[in-house]
Amino acid sequence: MITEKGLWNRLRLRLLFTGPTLFAFLAVMIVPFLYGIYLTFTNWDGISTASSLVGFQNYVSVFQDTVFWQSFLLTLKYVFITVVLINVVAFLLAYALTSGLKGQSLFRAGFFIPNLVGGIVLGFVWQFIFSNVFVYLGKEMSIPLFSASWLADPDKAFWAMIIVTVWQYAGYMMVIYVAGLMNVPKDILEAASIDGASLPTKMRKMVLPLMVPSFIVCIFLSLQRGFMVYDLNISLTKGGPFKSTEMVSMHVYEKAFLSRDYGVGQAEAFVLFLLVAIITIAQVYFSKKMEVEA
Amino acid sequence: MKSWKWMQALALSLLVVMLVTACGKSGESVEGSAVTITFLNSKGEIQSQLEEAAKAFKEDNPDITMEIIPVPAGQSPFEKASALYASGNPATITMLDTGDVEKFKDRVLDLSGEKWMADAVDRSTALTTFEGKNYAFPLAIEGYGFIYNKAVVDQAIGGTFDPATINTTGALEELFKKIEASGKAPLIVSPMDWSLGAHYLPLAYAGQSADTAAVAQFVDDLKAGKVDLAGNTVFNGLLDTFDLMAKYNIDKASPLSGTYERGPEVLGKGEVGIWFQGNWAWPQISSFDTASGQYGFLPVPVSNNADDFGNTQISSAVSKRLVLDKEKNTAEQQAAAKKFLEWMVYSDKGQDFLVNKANIIPAFKNITLEAKDPLAKSISDYIAKGKSQDSMSTLPADHWAKVGASMQKYLAGAADRSVLTKEIQEYWKSVK
Numbered sequence: 001m002i003t004e005k006g007l008w009n010r011l012r013l014r015l016l017f018t019g020p021t022l023f024a025f026l027a028v029m030i031v032p033f034l035y036g037i038y039l040t041f042t043n044w045d046g047i048s049t050a051s052s053l054v055g056f057q058n059y060v061s062v063f064q065d066t067v068f069w070q071s072f073l074l075t076l077k078y079v080f081i082t083v084v085l086i087n088v089v090a091f092l093l094a095y096a097l098t099s100g101l102k103g104q105s106l107f108r109a110g111f112f113i114p115n116l117v118g119g120i121v122l123g124f125v126w127q128f129i130f131s132n133v134f135v136y137l138g139k140e141m142s143i144p145l146f147s148a149s150w151l152a153d154p155d156k157a158f159w160a161m162i163i164v165t166v167w168q169y170a171g172y173m174m175v176i177y178v179a180g181l182m183n184v185p186k187d188i189l190e191a192a193s194i195d196g197a198s199l200p201t202k203m204r205k206m207v208l209p210l211m212v213p214s215f216i217v218c219i220f221l222s223l224q225r226g227f228m229v230y231d232l233n234i235s236l237t238k239g240g241p242f243k244s245t246e247m248v249s250m251h252v253y254e255k256a257f258l259s260r261d262y263g264v265g266q267a268e269a270f271v272l273f274l275l276v277a278i279i280t281i282a283q284v285y286f287s288k289k290m291e292v293e294a
Numbered sequence: 295m296k297s298w299k300w301m302q303a304l305a306l307s308l309l310v311v312m313l314v315t316a317c318g319k320s321g322e323s324v325e326g327s328a329v330t331i332t333f334l335n336s337k338g339e340i341q342s343q344l345e346e347a348a349k350a351f352k353e354d355n356p357d358i359t360m361e362i363i364p365v366p367a368g369q370s371p372f373e374k375a376s377a378l379y380a381s382g383n384p385a386t387i388t389m390l391d392t393g394d395v396e397k398f399k400d401r402v403l404d405l406s407g408e409k410w411m412a413d414a415v416d417r418s419t420a421l422t423t424f425e426g427k428n429y430a431f432p433l434a435i436e437g438y439g440f441i442y443n444k445a446v447v448d449q450a451i452g453g454t455f456d457p458a459t460i461n462t463t464g465a466l467e468e469l470f471k472k473i474e475a476s477g478k479a480p481l482i483v484s485p486m487d488w489s490l491g492a493h494y495l496p497l498a499y500a501g502q503s504a505d506t507a508a509v510a511q512f513v514d515d516l517k518a519g520k521v522d523l524a525g526n527t528v529f530n531g532l533l534d535t536f537d538l539m540a541k542y543n544i545d546k547a548s549p550l551s552g553t554y555e556r557g558p559e560v561l562g563k564g565e566v567g568i569w570f571q572g573n574w575a576w577p578q579i580s581s582f583d584t585a586s587g588q589y590g591f592l593p594v595p596v597s598n599n600a601d602d603f604g605n606t607q608i609s610s611a612v613s614k615r616l617v618l619d620k621e622k623n624t625a626e627q628q629a630a631a632k633k634f635l636e637w638m639v640y641s642d643k644g645q646d647f648l649v650n651k652a653n654i655i656p657a658f659k660n661i662t663l664e665a666k667d668p669l670a671k672s673i674s675d676y677i678a679k680g681k682s683q684d685s686m687s688t689l690p691a692d693h694w695a696k697v698g699a700s701m702q703k704y705l706a707g708a709a710d711r712s713v714l715t716k717e718i719q720e721y722w723k724s725v726k
Contacts, residue, residue, distance in 0.1 A: 045397065169343045242708070
């Protein structure tokens with residue numbers, strides 16, 4: 001096909017195959033994105049038929065909105081803890097489930113299942129567990145840690161969110177790690193064993209470096225999901241008690257739709273997009289440098 | 295080779311056409327006179343009753359099918375309604391809170407000429423009338439205060455309880471003590487932000503004066519930052535009562551862990567004597583009822599002087615309004631929706647739905663059905679005696695969430711009164 005002459009001839013064929021996807025992508029991602037940026041310069045309230053341009057006023061409000069920055073810091077803390085825990089748990093699970101355990105495919109399926117349940121449903125299920133099941137058990141067996149609902153205490157509610165997040169995503173990341181572990185060439189591991197390398201040495205010098213691509217993907221995915229968490233936040237804690245677990249996405253949503261400050265909400269969403277984009281691009285860029293070839 | 299190129303061009307143009315037409319609105323052809331309308335319901339507790347009403351309405355009007363769309367729990371009617379508008383698919387009839395109607399006035403029908411306007415109770419459409427045009431149908435009057443379980447309080451005071459005796463904070467505490475002495479928990483405080491932020495705290499604004507203009511002035515002064523809440527007697531009186539509530543609360547050990555569902559259960563079963571809530575809670579209370587339907591309301595006292603405004607008045611107002619979309623719905627759909635409104639006010643089945651099925655206190659003088667529901671009846675009695683205080687129904691949209699969170703903090707003991715006062719004042723200053 002490269003032999004085809006002329007720009008149009010080449011373009012036409014490409015459009016035939018990529019056109020539909022490109023069109024869908026433009027229509028549902030790029031156009032709304034650009035329109036959203038336009039809205040940040042207006043004072044639209046979400047419903048009125050008229051609005052006027054206000055320049056950069058909404059962006060000024062974003063930097064004055066201390067609650068936004070507080071919830072961003074809280075989200076950073078949440079992301080940091082969940083990324084570490086999800087990946088550690090997922091890697092350990094993957095390692096255990098590739099070591100030839102009996103019934104390991106069954107276990108793999110089992111750990112993966114939480115990921116198939118939507119965040120909202122999962123949040124409600126865990127809300128019931130935290131505020132009813134645990135409290136019941138705590139009272140019956142007099143365990144002080146569980147005698148009051150975790151969701152009524154700011155710190156415990158935060159940890160409740162982390163536990164549920166890790167439980168939800170560890171299985172998904174585990175699948176990626178399993179694939180990564182299976183792709184580590186057996187021959188070099190065998191050669192290393194013959195040369196007398198111990199298990200920790202093989203792990204540190206061979207398995208981990210060869211797994212870097214899997215780590216990049218998993219850390220990227222867990223970073224991005226952590227920053228964008230909303231469904232779990234709304235269904236598990238509703239941002240409570242008293243707004244202490246309100247993550248940044250939820251704050252943006254409430255700003256736009258509850259406080260009816262659509263322009264400011266949209267501007268906050270855009271600032272959030274830039275921050276998250278910078279963080280994730282930096283992560284991918286720097287970790288790419290760690291990749292090695294077998 | 296030439297034909298191959300033609301094929302490509304053809305396939306490409308076909309694809310483009312398909313994609314473009316897929317985005318266009320497929321023509322909604324209405325066959326015959328059958329018409330389907332949608333109803334966005336933001337009163338979750340009457341969802342099944344509304345679905346039954348839609349069936350009853352269809353019996354009378356076989357051509358009209360009405361679908362009830364619920365607003366998901368936790369979402370505000372405004373959020374859902376504006377999302378539906380944004381997607382170009384608004385419901386024919388949308389149930390909004392009073393304060394939201396103004397935002398939608400460019401998109402909804404002017405209802406000033408409707409027949410029911412003449413029968414609406416006084417002032418029930420005042421808050422939705424802009425430039426002389428009324429845009430909304432007043433659906434329900436709702437009131438709130440302390441709901442008491444008569445069986446429990448009767449036992450506590452050892453006789454027949456007279457709600458009129460509770461007209462001061464001191465009298466309320468006496469009652470709490472008696473209930474406690476009888477071996478029951480005095481009351482349950484449900485810690486939802488909407489209950490504390492939209493119902494409890496606004497009593498402090500509404501209680502400022504019996505004159506609604508003075509209350510409106512007070513709210514304006516709050517916005518301007520001219521009110522010193524810390525020195526306001528009504529505000530402090532209300533919080534003194536709140537301190538009492540927190541002290542005698544059954545969930546004192548973990549005040550924020552309660553849910554709405556727990557309230558009707560413990561009140562209905564008689565584990566507590568009193569619950570701060572409104573008449574909308576009757577369907578849930580009745581499913582746990584052990585007091586053979588004997589419940590009533592007590593006003594929330596704000597001082598120790600029985601004559602002060604608010605101590606004997608129950609807070610009530612038209613809380614839910616219906617608006618009809620004029621942008622995306624056809625003339626037939628609009629006419630069908632108007633018919634439904636009239637059907638509710640003037641037909642026997644419609645009135646039966648409002649009063650008996652949905653336990654709504656209607657805002658129409660021609661409806662004389664007596665409420666079977668004791669809570670609605672109690673509110674109606676207070677209104678009939680002129681003992682009512684207008685609830686604050688046009689507060690800023692995020693008031694309940696923001697102030698509710700501050701109230702939760704206060705209830706949990708994570709903030710003292712000065713912090714609460716400061717947060718409320720800060721909130722009002724941030725309102726645009």
